[in-house]
Amino acid sequence: MSQQEALTPPPTVESFYKFVAEGKLMAVKCKKCGKIIAPPRPVCDGCLSRDLEWVQLKGEGELVTFTIIHVPPVQFASMAPYTVAVVKMDEGPKLPGIVKGVTQPDQLKIGMRMKVVFEPAPQQQTWPQWPRYYFEPA
Amino acid sequence: MISMSGKPLAAIVSAGLSKFGRREGLYGRELFLEAAGEAFDRCPNLDPRRDIKGVFVGHMGESYEHQGHTGPTISDWLGLTPTQGFRFESACASSSAALRCAVMAIASGLLDIVLVGGVEKMTHRTTPEVTEYLAMASDFPFEQWHGLTFPGLFALMATAHMHKYGTTEEQLAMVAVKNHKNASMNPKAQFQKVITLEDALKSRVIAWPLKLFDCSPITDGASCAILVKPELAKKFTDTPIYIIGSGGATDRLGVYARDDITSLLSAKVASQEAYKMAGVEPKDIDVAEVHDCFTIAEVILYEDLGFCPKGYGGKFIEEGQTHIGGKIPVNTSGGLKAKGHPVGATGVAQVYEIYLQLTGQAGPRQVSGAEIALTHNMGGSGASAFVHIYRRGD
Ligand SMILES: [Zn+2]
Numbered sequence: 192m193s194q195q196e197a198l199t200p201p202p203t204v205e206s207f208y209k210f211v212a213e214g215k216l217m218a219v220k221c222k223k224c225g226k227i228i229a230p231p232r233p234v235c236d237g238c239l240s241r242d243l244e245w246v247q248l249k250g251e252g253e254l255v256t257f258t259i260i261h262v263p264p265v266q267f268a269s270m271a272p273y274t275v276a277v278v279k280m281d282e283g284p285k286l287p288g289i290v291k292g293v294t295q296p297d298q299l300k301i302g303m304r305m306k307v308v309f310e311p312a313p314q315q316q317t318w319p320q321w322p323r324y325y326f327e328p329a
Numbered sequence: 330m331i332s333m334s335g336k337p338l339a340a341i342v343s344a345g346l347s348k349f350g351r352r353e354g355l356y357g358r359e360l361f362l363e364a365a366g367e368a369f370d371r372c373p374n375l376d377p378r379r380d381i382k383g384v385f386v387g388h389m390g391e392s393y394e395h396q397g398h399t400g401p402t403i404s405d406w407l408g409l410t411p412t413q414g415f416r417f418e419s420a421c422a423s424s425s426a427a428l429r430c431a432v433m434a435i436a437s438g439l440l441d442i443v444l445v446g447g448v449e450k451m452t453h454r455t456t457p458e459v460t461e462y463l464a465m466a467s468d469f470p471f472e473q474w475h476g477l478t479f480p481g482l483f484a485l486m487a488t489a490h491m492h493k494y495g496t497t498e499e500q501l502a503m504v505a506v507k508n509h510k511n512a513s514m515n516p517k518a519q520f521q522k523v524i525t526l527e528d529a530l531k532s533r534v535i536a537w538p539l540k541l542f543d544c545s546p547i548t549d550g551a552s553c554a555i556l557v558k559p560e561l562a563k564k565f566t567d568t569p570i571y572i573i574g575s576g577g578a579t580d581r582l583g584v585y586a587r588d589d590i591t592s593l594l595s596a597k598v599a600s601q602e603a604y605k606m607a608g609v610e611p612k613d614i615d616v617a618e619v620h621d622c623f624t625i626a627e628v629i630l631y632e633d634l635g636f637c638p639k640g641y642g643g644k645f646i647e648e649g650q651t652h653i654g655g656k657i658p659v660n661t662s663g664g665l666k667a668k669g670h671p672v673g674a675t676g677v678a679q680v681y682e683i684y685l686q687l688t689g690q691a692g693p694r695q696v697s698g699a700e701i702a703l704t705h706n707m708g709g710s711g712a713s714a715f716v717h718i719y720r721r722g723d
Binding site for chain 1: 460
């Protein structure tokens with residue numbers, strides 16, 4: 192593997208969430224094999240190339256699976272019950288995320304269209320200072 | 330990979346297990362001595378200080394007891410200082426990682442006698458604390474950050490499996506009923522009572538579609554086995570069991586990132602390696618202990634370990650094929666579900682059950698004539714897995 196020109200910002204978790212704070216769902220695209228990867232990572236998980244570029248996802252996809260969390264971790268206690276889904280974005284990558292406004296299994300159907308929504312996040316004093324993206328039935 | 334086709338890699342000459350459950354007032358290292366004490370008592374020809382050349386311990390989290398550096402800690406408490414001690418961490422598969430590395434150490438010829446085991450002391454912590462420590466085995470920035478818990482991760486698999494193959498909540502509950510029944514015949518199990526299908530189905534929702542009785546409990550416990558090179562086995566026991574296959578594999582850390590959420594890739598790959606090495610097929614397995622951290626995991630494992638075709642796991646439990654007396658009894662100990670799941674101890678606790686089964690010491694839950702056995706132990710949501718295959722000694 193030859194040394195490639197460094198991508199700016201770097202293809203990291205930190206950069207991904209900085210974009211989320213701007214209301215953008217960003218992925219990296221491998222310039223060698225064309226695979227679109229989200230969450231981003233510094234090496235293509237298809238062909239191991241490090242030659243990547245940023246691309247913005249449209250924010251739409253299909254529901255793969257979901258669960259409704261009734262016993263939450265401490266930090267999520269005030270939200271329970273809440274739904275977490277895995278959505279396959281139209282560009283290829285799959286992402287997990289909380290589904291807004293869904294607390295009953297019959298509100299969702301595997302295969303249905305979903306879209307990403309963003310909400311301003313409260314300022315956090317400690318690491319990690321990441322905002323969240325959410326899903327909604329489209 | 331070496332093709333050995335059934336050649337013994339290592340022999341198990343003794344094993345021990347602490348009582349599983351809520352073990353108030355005990356520290357992890359003290360629990361470990363309970364398991365090791367049984368293993369030593371069962372093997373009077375073993376002189377621990379003279380014979381044991383390495384201590385391999387599975388231990389997931391230092392948060393529980395503010396105690397890391399588990400290798401030398403256990404070596405010290407066993408009275409074996411300055412014997413080398415190692416701690417292995419592969420989440421809930423920590424002690425089967427220790428086992429696989431002990432097998433490697435023996436097969437390489439570097440060490441001839443190794444003590445392998447695992448320990449976790451969990452119940453003195455609150456449930457939210459334990460939930461947080463366990464969650465560390467999942468993907469923090471994408472799974473934990475978006476509110477997923479371990480029951481939640483396996484619920485994602487359950488929802489997908491039910492949708493694709495028609496698996497039902499009743500079939501999942503049947504796994505819990507079977508494993509509680511088996512545990513009721515195991516005096517070391519955390520739960521000693523049988524449950525009904527209705528008990529399981531009416532229990533409260535933890536992460537839909539999984540309910541309380543779909544989940545393994547929080548448990549204190551320790552496990553231990555003595556591994557020796559095969560040529561030495563008869564020096565220590567007339568009834569050794571041989572490890573004839575060993576496999577290890579990983580999967581993508583995040584469940585969301587996997588190509589097929591209804592399947593456990595690490596179980597498939599690790600078992601294929603172990604079957605090939607052992608020269609056996611799934612139909613040859615007489616008894617198996619598999620990682621039923623959640624009932625859906627056991628159903629998926631029937632399929633991915635090759636006990637039944639893909640998608641048939643729900644039907645397989647419904648037909649009673651994995652009950653004692655069925656085609657392939659699974660989790661005769663009660664499994665993680667009902668025997669309990671002290672995470673770092675679980676892998677070698679499975680070995681302890683196989684040791685009892687293959688030496689004819691499993692009492693009322695004995696599988697008659699068992700000769701070939703399998704253990705499958707996974708870390709987290711299956712990002713790591715280790716499979717071992719065992720043969721009763723002649
Ligand atoms: Zn690529």
